[in-house]
Amino acid sequence: MxxxxxxxxxxxxxxxxxxxxxxxxxxxxxxMLAVLLTIMSFVVSQTNLLWPxxxxxxxxxxAFAQIGVHLVFFLHMGSGPDNTNNILALAFGLLIVFLVIxxxxxxxxxxxxxxxxxxxx
Amino acid sequence: xxxTTIADPVGAGQVRGRGGGGPAPTRTVVAYGFWxxxxxxxxxxSGLFAAYAVLSGNTAGxxxxxxxxxxxxxxxxxxxLLFSSYTCGLGALSAERRQPGQFYIFAVFTFxxxxxxxxxxxxxxxxxxxxxxxxxxxxxxxxxxxLVGMHGAHVTSGLLWFVYMIAQVAAKGLRPHxxxxxxxxxLFWHALDIIWVGVLTxxxxxxxxx
Numbered sequence: 001m002x003x004x005x006x007x008x009x010x011x012x013x014x015x016x017x018x019x020x021x022x023x024x025x026x027x028x029x030x031x032m033l034a035v036l037l038t039i040m041s042f043v044v045s046q047t048n049l050l051w052p053x054x055x056x057x058x059x060x061x062x063a064f065a066q067i068g069v070h071l072v073f074f075l076h077m078g079s080g081p082d083n084t085n086n087i088l089a090l091a092f093g094l095l096i097v098f099l100v101i102x103x104x105x106x107x108x109x110x111x112x113x114x115x116x117x118x119x120x121x
Numbered sequence: 122x123x124x125t126t127i128a129d130p131v132g133a134g135q136v137r138g139r140g141g142g143g144p145a146p147t148r149t150v151v152a153y154g155f156w157x158x159x160x161x162x163x164x165x166x167s168g169l170f171a172a173y174a175v176l177s178g179n180t181a182g183x184x185x186x187x188x189x190x191x192x193x194x195x196x197x198x199x200x201x202l203l204f205s206s207y208t209c210g211l212g213a214l215s216a217e218r219r220q221p222g223q224f225y226i227f228a229v230f231t232f233x234x235x236x237x238x239x240x241x242x243x244x245x246x247x248x249x250x251x252x253x254x255x256x257x258x259x260x261x262x263x264x265x266x267x268l269v270g271m272h273g274a275h276v277t278s279g280l281l282w283f284v285y286m287i288a289q290v291a292a293k294g295l296r297p298h299x300x301x302x303x304x305x306x307x308l309f310w311h312a313l314d315i316i317w318v319g320v321l322t323x324x325x326x327x328x329x330x331x
Contacts, residue, residue, distance in 0.1 A: 013308060014156075015304065024214065028207075031207045038199055041321070041322065045329065045330040055330050074210055074314070086156060089156060092160070096164050096167070097164055105174050
């Protein structure tokens with residue numbers, strides 16, 4: 001009964017619900033993946049392993065993968081039904097972040113391209 | 122007989138994670154509120170990221186990122202913050218399990234790695250300012266010092282908060298309300314590492330790829 005009651009609760013952000021010896025393992029797996037992705041980012045940026053014009057895209061992809069690893073293994077943002085509130089808040093935050101960053105870049109690039117330079121004197 | 126009617130008031134057996142089963146425990150409410158704060162903090166950082174992305178090309182004839190950034194230092198900073206996040210997670214876990222001895226060991230590592238990150242960052246800033254590449258040199262450097270400095274300020278306040286938390290654990294023991302505060306701190310520390318991934322990629326790696 002007590003176990004049933006626990007499983008009905010909302011998930012707490014940053015907490016794994018089934019506390020077991022697997023938790024240390026989860027953090028360590030996350031650390032390994034994060035180290036791997038960090039080293040890959042540095043290698044990609046410093047060598048010509050990737051097609052050079054594609055390097056920024058590769059770096060962005062690696063950064064998103066790394067953020068995903070942090071969210072899943074360190075913040076325990078899973079896809080379980082009891083995690084809905086946390087994921088919804090995260091999705092809304094990401095929407096705003098996306099709007100602010102792409103909106104600013106878009107508008108300023110447009111202004112930059114269309115505004116004549118003032119005359120030099 | 123009337124008592125049985127309140128045993129399952131909302132049919133909680135079917136509803137999970139959307140308030141089903143009655144009010145959530147304080148711990149969940151506190152951590153959820155802190156999670157909302159962290160997301161708003163990340164939204165504030167998104168403004169600084171946008172400013173940096175827009176201004177990073179405007180060096181006004183001054184030094185560019187390629188000339189200024191030392192990727193060895195950046196790699197050390199990244200490693201410090203990542204391992205600090207890891208030991209912080211393990212420390213929070215041992216606090217949950219009421220193992221204060223392990224908690225203190227992990228706490229010391231977390232603090233030292235965070236302080237090492239801050240030391241490398243401050244010496245990097247001081248080196249740049251002494252080379253005449255301070256925040257007033259160009260729009261690029263203003264945006265750089267604002268974005269990276271804001272992250273550094275968060276790490277500094279995080280370290281102060283963590284010292285306060287260790288003192289609370291020492292003075293009060295691992296009580297439920299101390300555990301809730303520790304949970305909030307570890308969320309904060311992990312979020313700073315997530316923001317650092319963005320700083321590392323946008324500022325340092327994209328600013329100096331070959």
